[in-house]
Each structure stands twice: as C-alpha cells, then as structure tokens.
Amino acid sequence: MTEQWTIGSILNWTRQYFGSKGIENPRLDAEVLLSHILGKDRLYLYTNFDQPLAPAELDSYRDAVKRRALRAPVAYITGYREFMGLEFAVNPAVLIPRPDTEILVEAALGKLAATACPVIADLGTGSGAIAVSVLAKLPEATGIAVDVSPSALAVARENAARLGVAERLAFYQGDMLGPLADKKFDAILSNPPYIPDGDIAGLSDEVRQEPRLALAGGADGLIFYRRLVAQGANYLKPGGFMAVEVGINQAAQVADLAGPECKLKAERVIKDYAGIERVVV
Numbered sequence: 365m366t367e368q369w370t371i372g373s374i375l376n377w378t379r380q381y382f383g384s385k386g387i388e389n390p391r392l393d394a395e396v397l398l399s400h401i402l403g404k405d406r407l408y409l410y411t412n413f414d415q416p417l418a419p420a421e422l423d424s425y426r427d428a429v430k431r432r433a434l435r436a437p438v439a440y441i442t443g444y445r446e447f448m449g450l451e452f453a454v455n456p457a458v459l460i461p462r463p464d465t466e467i468l469v470e471a472a473l474g475k476l477a478a479t480a481c482p483v484i485a486d487l488g489t490g491s492g493a494i495a496v497s498v499l500a501k502l503p504e505a506t507g508i509a510v511d512v513s514p515s516a517l518a519v520a521r522e523n524a525a526r527l528g529v530a531e532r533l534a535f536y537q538g539d540m541l542g543p544l545a546d547k548k549f550d551a552i553l554s555n556p557p558y559i560p561d562g563d564i565a566g567l568s569d570e571v572r573q574e575p576r577l578a579l580a581g582g583a584d585g586l587i588f589y590r591r592l593v594a595q596g597a598n599y600l601k602p603g604g605f606m607a608v609e610v611g612i613n614q615a616a617q618v619a620d621l622a623g624p625e626c627k628l629k630a631e632r633v634i635k636d637y638a639g640i641e642r643v644v645v
C-alpha cells in the first residue's frame with residue numbers, strides 16, 4: 365500500500381484480499397472497518413470514493429485488515445455491535461450480541477408491557493445486551509445482571525452506563541441462578557451457552573474467537589437449561605415467566621424439561637428470522 369490510496373481504491377483492494385482469504389462478506393467488512401477508522405458512516409464512503417487516505421488512517425486500517433484476515437470478528441476490531449437499535453461495547457471477554465437474541469428481548473418486552481415496574485434478571489449477561497436493552501426500552505423496569513466472568517461484567521457495566529440504565533441495573537458475579545438468593549423476578553431471561561461441547565471445534569474461526577465460556581453447554585448443550593428449568597420457578601413472582609434462547613433443534617428438548625413435576629410449563633416457542641425455533645417461554 366502506498367500514499368496513493370483513496371477510499372474507493374482501498375475498498376476494492378480489500379474486497380479482493382478478504383475474498384481470497386475466504387472471508388464471507390468481504391466488501392461489507394471492508395466498509396465497516398474503514399468507516400470505523402475514519403469515524404464516518406458507510407454512506408460517507410460512497411460519496412467520497414476519491415478522498416485520499418492520510419498516513420495515520422492507512423496505518424490503522426492496515427492493522428484492522430490484518431486482524432480481520434486472521435479471523436477476528438469485525439465487532440471485536442471496531443469494539444462495538446448494534447443490538448436492539450443500541451450500540452453495545454464488546455471485547456473478546458463477551459459473546460458478540462446476535463440478531464437472533466433480539467427475538468428473546470422482543471418477547472420479554474411484549475410480556476412485560478402490562479407489568480408495572482417489572483423486575484428482571486439476565487443470567488449469563490455477557491455484554492449486558494439483554495438486560496440493558498430491556499431496561500432501556502422499559503423506563504420503569506429494574507433488574508440484575510449475572511455473569512460468572514468478572515471481565516464480562518465489566519463490559520456489561522460499561523454498557524449499562526453508556527446506555528443510561530446503570531442506576532436501575534445491579535451486577536452480580538456468579539453462576540446463573542447462584543447469586544439470586546431470595547430475590548423474585550417478573551422475568552428471568554437468559555441466552556446461556558448452548559453449543560454441545562463436541563460441536564465447538566466445528567464452529568467458524570470467528571465464533572471460536574468468542575469466549576468458550578459463553579458457548580459450551582456441556583455434552584448435549586443442555587446443562588444450563590436443566591438447572592434453569594428445575595430451579596427457576598423458585599425465583600419468579602406469581603405470574604412471572606422465564607424466557608431462554610436455545611440452539612438449533614433444542615426447543616422441544618428444553619420444553620420437555622418442564623415436565624409434569626416441574627412448576628414451569630412451556631408456553632410458547634418463537635422462531636428466529638431464519639425460521640429456526642430460537643426462544644422458549
């Protein structure tokens with residue numbers, strides 16, 4: 365790369381380079397990285413193809429391209445991911461929020477709409493995406509966010525502060541239901557780790573850079589659901605509910621965990637944008 369690079373020419377170069385490295389959306393990733401480094405939106409790139417890049421911009425962009433070619437997810441490079449229309453800080457200590465998880469948040473918002481001053485728990489909060497977006501959309505809601513990872517909790521705290529809900533959200537370090545003690549909630553929400561241990565090696569290079577702690581759900585991927593379903597009712601107010609994200613082909617198994625002797629009953633299974641059963645309420 366020389367000082368002659370313009371926005372247009374470097375995007376074309378990067379699209380080919382990323383393509384040759386087998387990166388799935390080469391042009392999109394190039395645009396997101398370059399707009400991040402220039403501090404502009406993507407539309408700006410299209411209206412300024414001929415703008416030359418300054419040496420410092422080129423250096424930063426080159427670093428970002430190198431990291432992406434080594435399969436760092438774009439969100440780890442930019443440090444942000446949009447979720448529920450909000451901008452969440454992310455780093456390799458947390459799972460990157462997925463659009464599928466918005467289904468869980470929408471379901472929770474719908475069910476909580478009629479509850480005055482709802483109290484929620486988000487177990488395995490990671491970046492805080494679920495808890496923070498629910499509180500951001502429901503100004504009367506309060507809640508707690510739990511994660512076993514202190515470095516994940518640091519990211520969740522940062523997001524709660526950035527998005528203006530820090531006063532309504534408490535943070536607990538611990539294992540899922542572990543820190544709840546005698547608290548009761550209108551909603552217990554969780555996107556627990558649900559990938560069967562044996563499937564982790566087959567995930568994409570990008571996903572394998574995300575925390576294993578946030579992905580691996582035991583031999584069959586269901587260990588966290590067993591605990592949530594068996595004990596969750598103890599932490600719900602009357603009329604309260606639990607909603608969990610599930611992996612491919614897990615919805616029926618998770619619904620079955622709420623068997624006859626269980627206080628919870630599966631009320632609803634919701635599909636994601638790809639038609640996969642993704643949330644069990």
Ligand code: GLN
Nearest residue numbers: 555556557558559578579
């Ligand atoms: N949805 C993530 C994936 O597809 C997994 C998240 C999880 O285990 N909760 O990799």
